[in-house]
Amino acid sequence: MKWPLEWWRDEKFWRDVASRALAGLIVVALTGLVALVSGLLNDPVYQSALFRLFGLIVVAVIWTPLSSRVISRVKQKRGMVALILTSLCSLGVLLGLLWIIGALTAPGT
Known part of the structure; x- marks a missing residue:
């Protein structure tokens, strides 16, 4: 042994x-x-906070780098299309951040 x-x-x-x-x-x-x-997730208060945290992650990880890449490529070409795409990317980031802080959510949610 x-x-x-x-x-x-x-x-x-x-x-x-x-x-x-x-x-x-x-x-x-x-x-x-x-x-x-x-x-x-069963508590409404925490549901709202977790969904906002998820939104922050989406904006930070996906939308912001994507917008940055689009803006950098569009700046090279200049013109009306460049202005529209840059504005849409910036608007998307702004709306995402507003949604996260609760400015676009209905009262009580």
Whole structure:
């Protein structure tokens, strides 16, 4: 019965133990996060806040860089189409930010 002692001394064994323990902790943390968010979505106050946070993420991650890219490409060409596209991109970012802070939401939501 030397194999338990061999495992105890083997570095690969402890790496495997640590990686499985870490994987278990990650699963538990993600499950807890999903439970927390789903619980918060049942409360109207938190629903509004979470939807605004989602809107902020959409504006920050998708719309703003896309607008920046369109504006930089359009500035090279100049003209009426460039002005219209630049205005639409800026208006989209502005409307997204206004929606996030609640200026466009109905009272009580």
